[in-house]
Amino acid sequence: MIPTHWFLILSAILFSIGVCGVLTRRNGITIFMSIELMVNAVNLTFLAYARQFHQLHGLIFVFFVMAIAAAEAAVGLAIFISLFHHRETIDVDEANLMHW
Amino acid sequence: MPHALSYMLEYLIFFVFATIAVVFALMVVLHRNPVIGALSLVVAFFALAVMYVLLEAPFLAALQVIVYAGAIMVLFLFVIMLLNLQHRTEEATRPVQQFLGFTTSAAFLISLVYYIGKYAVFGKLPDGRFASDARTIGIRLFEAYVFPFEMVSILLLAAIVGALLLSSRGAATRAEIPTEVSE
Amino acid sequence: MAFDATDVVLSLIKIVIVLVMMLQVTPIMVWVERRGSALIQDRPGPNRIGPFGLLQSLIDALKFILKEDIIPTGAHKWLYTLAPVFGLVPALTTIAVVPWGRPFRIPQRISDGGALTSVGWTIAGLCILGAFLAGGATARYSRKPAHSKFNTVIGWLVVAALAGIAFLIGAALLALHAAGTVRVPAGGRWFEPIVADVNVGILVIFALASLGVYGIVSAGWASNNKYSLFGGIRASAQMISYELSLTLAAVSALLVAGSLRLSDVVWRQTGYFVLFDTIRIPAWNVFSPAMWLSFIIFSVSAFAETNRLPFDFAEAEAELVAGYHTEYSSMKFALFFMSEYMAMATMSALITTLFLGGWDIPWYNEPATFGGFLLSALAFTAKVAFLLFIFVWVRWTIPRLKYDILMRIGWKFFLPLALVNVVVVAFFIAKHWI
Numbered sequence: 001m002i003p004t005h006w007f008l009i010l011s012a013i014l015f016s017i018g019v020c021g022v023l024t025r026r027n028g029i030t031i032f033m034s035i036e037l038m039v040n041a042v043n044l045t046f047l048a049y050a051r052q053f054h055q056l057h058g059l060i061f062v063f064f065v066m067a068i069a070a071a072e073a074a075v076g077l078a079i080f081i082s083l084f085h086h087r088e089t090i091d092v093d094e095a096n097l098m099h100w
Numbered sequence: 101m102p103h104a105l106s107y108m109l110e111y112l113i114f115f116v117f118a119t120i121a122v123v124f125a126l127m128v129v130l131h132r133n134p135v136i137g138a139l140s141l142v143v144a145f146f147a148l149a150v151m152y153v154l155l156e157a158p159f160l161a162a163l164q165v166i167v168y169a170g171a172i173m174v175l176f177l178f179v180i181m182l183l184n185l186q187h188r189t190e191e192a193t194r195p196v197q198q199f200l201g202f203t204t205s206a207a208f209l210i211s212l213v214y215y216i217g218k219y220a221v222f223g224k225l226p227d228g229r230f231a232s233d234a235r236t237i238g239i240r241l242f243e244a245y246v247f248p249f250e251m252v253s254i255l256l257l258a259a260i261v262g263a264l265l266l267s268s269r270g271a272a273t274r275a276e277i278p279t280e281v282s283e
Numbered sequence: 284m285a286f287d288a289t290d291v292v293l294s295l296i297k298i299v300i301v302l303v304m305m306l307q308v309t310p311i312m313v314w315v316e317r318r319g320s321a322l323i324q325d326r327p328g329p330n331r332i333g334p335f336g337l338l339q340s341l342i343d344a345l346k347f348i349l350k351e352d353i354i355p356t357g358a359h360k361w362l363y364t365l366a367p368v369f370g371l372v373p374a375l376t377t378i379a380v381v382p383w384g385r386p387f388r389i390p391q392r393i394s395d396g397g398a399l400t401s402v403g404w405t406i407a408g409l410c411i412l413g414a415f416l417a418g419g420a421t422a423r424y425s426r427k428p429a430h431s432k433f434n435t436v437i438g439w440l441v442v443a444a445l446a447g448i449a450f451l452i453g454a455a456l457l458a459l460h461a462a463g464t465v466r467v468p469a470g471g472r473w474f475e476p477i478v479a480d481v482n483v484g485i486l487v488i489f490a491l492a493s494l495g496v497y498g499i500v501s502a503g504w505a506s507n508n509k510y511s512l513f514g515g516i517r518a519s520a521q522m523i524s525y526e527l528s529l530t531l532a533a534v535s536a537l538l539v540a541g542s543l544r545l546s547d548v549v550w551r552q553t554g555y556f557v558l559f560d561t562i563r564i565p566a567w568n569v570f571s572p573a574m575w576l577s578f579i580i581f582s583v584s585a586f587a588e589t590n591r592l593p594f595d596f597a598e599a600e601a602e603l604v605a606g607y608h609t610e611y612s613s614m615k616f617a618l619f620f621m622s623e624y625m626a627m628a629t630m631s632a633l634i635t636t637l638f639l640g641g642w643d644i645p646w647y648n649e650p651a652t653f654g655g656f657l658l659s660a661l662a663f664t665a666k667v668a669f670l671l672f673i674f675v676w677v678r679w680t681i682p683r684l685k686y687d688i689l690m691r692i693g694w695k696f697f698l699p700l701a702l703v704n705v706v707v708v709a710f711f712i713a714k715h716w717i
Contacts, residue, residue: 023201162486170493
């Protein structure tokens with residue numbers, strides 16, 4: 001059996017890679033993909049704990065997280081499409097309408 | 101020594117697929133072409149699905165591939181390809197913020213790994229098999245968690261309606277389109 | 284998870300058998316497609332290479348290998364080269380969870396004078412007879428004025444091969460006769476003819492089928508060609524739309540079986556429906572009153588998933604040049620070709636397992652022996668072959684309409700129909716009518 005804290009460390013690595021992506025990149029789609037990576041890292045943590053204590057709650061939560069991430073992806077991409085229609089760019093630094 | 105062999109196999113699979121997940125996650129974040137980023141994310145999701153199988157949750161592993169790698173990433177690829185986003189380059193205009201971003205996430209990673217390694221070491225796993233098959237999950241979903249289940253379906257409906265409304269052009273621009281085509 | 288060397292060897296044998304059968308699908312289907320389409324269109328079809336054009340696939344493979352391999356300028360080299368592989372991997376791996384024969388107990392010893400020796404001598408005799416017939420046909424063909432040397436050489440090679448097989452079988456049987464009985468190393472174990480009998484079998488198939496979209500999308504995008512991109516995007520939208528009705532139609536068969544394992548689904552179909560206390564119909568799901576509609580929905584969605592006519596907008600000859608594989612030549616194009624036929628074979632295997640009773644022989648109770656296993660494997664192959672012929676038949680009979688009609692019926696007709704069908708099947712189960 002693989003010790004649970006190895007899975008937790010893997011999840012931490014993936015989460016920080018996602019954080020790096022969100023903080024560093026300017027392409028909106030890449031930021032969105034880094035957010036999905038962070039959500040998946042958290043899923044891995046839930047499953048690691050679920051296996052450690054033989055509880056089903058972690059599994060059910062991951063199930064719901066997947067459903068909600070699907071909804072979030074659809075709406076987020078729709079927002080990006082409408083941003084692209086208005087500004088012809090997907091660069092999030094250009095989406096600065098709140099200051100002139 | 102079959103028992104030692106299956107131990108070794110499990111560790112080998114863990115290391116191989118953990119490396120694949122980390123490498124392709126780095127490619128998502130660092131590659132400048134979003135199409136390659138999306139495809140690397142698919143590979144990372146697949147490697148994570150293997151991790152879920154190692155965590156004795158095969159149902160969720162299959163769901164991960166079906167939902168994330170098979171549906172959400174296809175949606176990403178559609179948007180990237182239809183909006184023709186792959187030819188944009190990002191000019192490096194904010195080096196200080198980028199450097200701060202890299203260092204902050206590196207510090208975050210180091211502190212997380214250190215504290216997890218120090219404090220999150222658990223004892224033995226409970227005896228018996230982990231009952232994570234479709235039947236037990238289904239029973240739990242429809243008995244204890246039936247309210248969130250129904251709420252998620254309404255949420256998905258709201259997401260569909262929201263996505264349709266947000267991504268359609270307004271009625272004014274829709275009226276202009278025939279004149280653009282005819283000239 | 285205790286496994287030993289014998290388990291590994293048995294698994295390797297299963298993998299080799301399944302892989303070899305899957306790799307044979309493409310050459311055979313190419314011949315069936317070309318001769319079958321010729322039959323439907325009232326023309327001869329390929330008949331030059333080998334008798335009845337049977338070696339056409341071999342020569343086509345040689346042609347593919349020898350053609351120049353082009354990478355267009357502006358194409359993304361890595362993705363362009365890897366895209367055919369993305370298409371091939373799901374087609375080859377989904378067959379791992381499909382049961383293709385009856386599980387049987389490996390005998391402890393093989394003894395001389397049993398059924399095996401009689402079957403062996405019969406096969407050897409048939410091979411000798413076939414060698415004589417082939418020799419006579421080749422000799423008669425070589426005396427014709429317009430004969431081709433290539434065909435005569437192939438003819439004599441077939442004679443030699445048949446004679447060689449007969450010789451080998453005879454030698455093995457004589458050795459068995461001399462030894463008396465032979466002990467089988469893995470004797471006493473159950474041989475389950477399914478490569479990976481996982482608990483969530485059907486979900487693995489859906490997961491890998493949804494990965495098949497990426498091959499087409501990457502090929503379309505990486506070719507740096509407008510028409511390829513259109514073909515790729517059309518195909519991926521079509522595939523993900525019809526995955527929904529495919530999954531829902533399969534769910535009804537799984538509801539009845541009560542399990543996600545495909546072997547459980549097949550075992551459930553080995554009984555009988557009894558009509559009027561006398562007529563026994565095999566309990567295949569297609570004959571069941573609740574699931575004939577799922578069969579239709581699943582088959583139509585299988586056509587859409589494998590990009591076969593009338594749903595082949597990804598290739599769409601005469602519209603999009605050749606769609607997503609316009610810019611592909613030689614072996615990469617051959618890999619796309621192969622992955623399409625293998626996906627067809629996998630879908631046919633899936634339709635057979637879910638609705639046509641898998642390896643069940645209709646009115647015969649197969650015993651748990653090697654003979655029973657062989658008969659059930661033959662039955663499975665016959666059903667898959669029949670479905671593959673239906674794929675070819677439909678392709679050359681039904682026209683291709685418009686893409687928006689395809690998407691409209693996918694979302695507005697098949698998806699609601701599949702949902703209603705699931706509710707109906709659940710109702711039947713709740714009332715214990717199934």
